[in-house]
């Protein structure tokens with residue numbers, strides 16, 4: 001793959017539907033989503049609002065509803081990878097509503113390919129973009145009106161990693177570690193936090209799958225997507 005036309009936009013800048021979108025939320029929505037799949041979740045429904053999340057939970061009491069911020073009545077858990085990794089989600093459906101990540105994915109729900117990403121699935125995401133030979137990719141930088149450096153650094157890393165195999169992640173991870181979100185999570189400014197959250201969000205390639213979101217009926221549903229590695233004789 002020689003070149004890839006890339007755009008990096010905040011959620012509010014999504015004015016027309018891109019063909020291929022990578023929605024990035026390192027801290028913490030899509031790190032949490034990846035952990036949910038690692039803990040056995042079958043799928044994640046990205047809810048439009050807190051009320052929608054609660055309505056889905058009421059209709060499907062067996063689903064696991066989570067939101068960011070502090071614990072709240074009606075929700076089963078919060079948007080924390082450190083807390084989620086000790087919950088068995090085998091075969092469960094998760095409903096997720098957060099401030100930035102889920103909103104970003106819903107902003108591009110009509111795109112033909114929507115990937116949700118953080119550092120934990122960076123390589124698999126880049127590999128899927130290569131496999132699809134995506135020549136034009138819009139990265140939705142979900143935090144802080146497109147300025148959140150943990151999300152921008154991850155988006156830039158995935159973009160570079162897609163076309164340059166030897167890209168060094170160190171500088172990108174450092175920016176994320178020094179971001180405002182990392183500081184706020186570490187200092188207890190944000191709520192619903194486990195002490196390991198920042199470290200878990202900075203684990204490069206912790207998981208081998210990418211995450212693809214698509215409309216299923218009226219719901220935007222996120223699922224893990226196994227991307228064959230070059231050594232598996234896959235398409236890349």
Ligand SMILES: O=C(O)[C@H](CS(=O)(=O)O)OP(=O)(O)O
Nearest residue numbers: 027028029068098099100101
């Ligand atoms: O849970 C998060 O880290 C943030 C929201 S907050 O700043 O903690 O309230 O949500 P996200 O959509 O995952 O960035």
Ligand SMILES: [Mg+2]
Nearest residue numbers: 027028100143
């Ligand atoms: Mg975030």
